[in-house]
Amino acid sequence: MTFYRDIASYLLAFVLAFNLAPAMAQEPLRLRLGVGPSCVEEVMCLMKARPDLTPGQGKDYLLDITPFRAGDIRFQAYVAGQIDGGTTSFSTLMLSALKGIRTTTVAAISKESNRTYSTSFLSLTEGGINSAKDLKGKVIGIPGLRNTFELIARAELSKIGLNPDRDVRLVVVPTQVMEQALRDQKISIGAFVQPFYANAIAGGGVKVLFNSINTLGLAEEFNIFFQPEFLKSHDRVIRSFLSDFVASTKYYIANTGKARKALLASKMVEIPASVFIGMANLEPVPDARPSPADWEKMQDWMFKLGFMDQKVDINSMIDTSYLPN
CATH class of the missing domain: 3.40.190.10 (Periplasmic binding protein-like II)
Known part of the structure; x- marks a missing residue:
C-alpha cells in the first residue's frame, strides 16, 4: 500500500510541477539599469513613459531605471552588483576595461553629430x-x-x-x-x-x-552595456528588451515632439518644457548598432594623449548578436 501511495505522490508532484512551470517561466525579469540624470538617454526613458511601445515589457522584463548624476557612481553601483548594466560613452567603457571592470556593449543609443548636437x-x-x-x-x-x-x-x-x-x-x-x-x-x-x-x-x-x-574626427556613442554573465543567463529576455528598444528608437525619430511631451508628462525630465521640446540632442542610432571604427579612433586619441597606457580588445567588448536583424 505504501508503494502505491508513493507512486501517487510522485505523479501528483509531477503534474503540479508541469502546470506551474509555464507560470514560473513567464515571470518577467527585472532589468536594473543605471542611466544619466534627467533622461539624457531619452529613448530609455521613453520606454518607461510609454510601455505601450514595448510589447515585451511586463511580459519578458520589468524596466528598472536608476538615474545617476555621475558616471563614477554609476560604475560603483555596477561593480557592487546593484545594477545589471546601464548606459555610458564608449570612452568610459574602454577606460573601465583597463581597470578590470568587465562589460559587454549590446547596443548604441545615440551619437555625437553635427546634424543635431555635439559636445x-x-x-x-x-x-x-x-x-x-x-x-x-x-x-x-x-x-x-x-x-x-x-x-x-x-x-x-x-x-x-x-x-x-x-x-x-x-x-x-x-x-x-x-x-x-x-x-x-x-x-x-x-x-x-x-x-x-x-x-x-x-x-x-x-x-x-x-x-x-x-x-x-569621430562620433562618440552612448551605449547600453550589461554584465557579461547576466547576458548569457538571460538571452531571450535581452533579445526582447533590445527589440523593444529599437522599435522605441524608431518611434522617437519619427515622433520626437510627441515622445518629448510623454517624457515631460512622466516627470522623469527635469528640463523646462520651453527648452526641452525643441532642444537639439545627440543623434539616435536607428538600428542601435555600435561603430567599432569610431571606438578604435577614440582609443587612438586616448592612447596618444596618455589617457590609456595600453589598448583594449574592442571587439571582445561588443556583442550585437542580441539585436534584431
Whole structure:
C-alpha cells in the first residue's frame, strides 16, 4: 500500500510541477539599469513613459531605471552588483576595461553629430577668443578631469601646437555653473552639454569655438552595456528588451515632439518644457548598432594623449548578436 501511495505522490508532484512551470517561466525579469540624470538617454526613458511601445515589457522584463548624476557612481553601483548594466560613452567603457571592470556593449543609443548636437566648447562672442590659437595663457573650464571633456580640449590644443600642460590652465567647473563662470570671465571657454548648451545659446553673447566631432574626427556613442554573465543567463529576455528598444528608437525619430511631451508628462525630465521640446540632442542610432571604427579612433586619441597606457580588445567588448536583424 505504501508503494502505491508513493507512486501517487510522485505523479501528483509531477503534474503540479508541469502546470506551474509555464507560470514560473513567464515571470518577467527585472532589468536594473543605471542611466544619466534627467533622461539624457531619452529613448530609455521613453520606454518607461510609454510601455505601450514595448510589447515585451511586463511580459519578458520589468524596466528598472536608476538615474545617476555621475558616471563614477554609476560604475560603483555596477561593480557592487546593484545594477545589471546601464548606459555610458564608449570612452568610459574602454577606460573601465583597463581597470578590470568587465562589460559587454549590446547596443548604441545615440551619437555625437553635427546634424543635431555635439559636445561643444563655448566662448564669449566679444571675448577676444576666435579660435583655439587664441587660448594661450587662458583658462579652460571642464566638468571633470580625465574624462571626454578634458580629452577634447587636449586634442584641440595639440592639433594647433599648444601644450595643454604649459600653455593653458584646465580648471574643473561644475556643469550647472559653467555658463555663469564664462559670462563672469572666470574662464575663457567652457565645455557645455545639454540642456546647459541650449540655455547658454538662448541667452546670447556666446559662440561655439570647437566641438567633439570636429576635433576628434569621430562620433562618440552612448551605449547600453550589461554584465557579461547576466547576458548569457538571460538571452531571450535581452533579445526582447533590445527589440523593444529599437522599435522605441524608431518611434522617437519619427515622433520626437510627441515622445518629448510623454517624457515631460512622466516627470522623469527635469528640463523646462520651453527648452526641452525643441532642444537639439545627440543623434539616435536607428538600428542601435555600435561603430567599432569610431571606438578604435577614440582609443587612438586616448592612447596618444596618455589617457590609456595600453589598448583594449574592442571587439571582445561588443556583442550585437542580441539585436534584431
